[in-house]
Amino acid sequence: MKVDFNVPLLDLDGNTINDNGTILLASKIMANHLMGQKSGDALKLFSWAQKIYKNEVLELDPSDFKTLKKIVDDSDFAVITKKVLIDCVDKAEKSE
Numbered sequence: 001m002k003v004d005f006n007v008p009l010l011d012l013d014g015n016t017i018n019d020n021g022t023i024l025l026a027s028k029i030m031a032n033h034l035m036g037q038k039s040g041d042a043l044k045l046f047s048w049a050q051k052i053y054k055n056e057v058l059e060l061d062p063s064d065f066k067t068l069k070k071i072v073d074d075s076d077f078a079v080i081t082k083k084v085l086i087d088c089v090d091k092a093e094k095s096e
Helices: 026-035 042-053 062-073 079-095
Strands: none
Touching (some): 026 062
16 A cells, blocks of 8 residues: 655645745654654664655555554544544555
């Protein structure tokens, strides 16, 4: 499955959210979230974080996809952020 987090965060009006003129991307948030994980396969999560941070598409087998989906589902992000991450995962799942 191919998961692409290279999408902007949007406000309630559908406008991109900026931080000091920089568009906030789900890829940067997800990569940093993976780097903060305290359990799991550290080498794999680090590799995923590097790829996601570089806005690369992750190609995952079903087992790894399940792991990533659980990390997103279990995250404590605000709804405005978590919705975008869930959308990225759902899009990958539906395209298979």
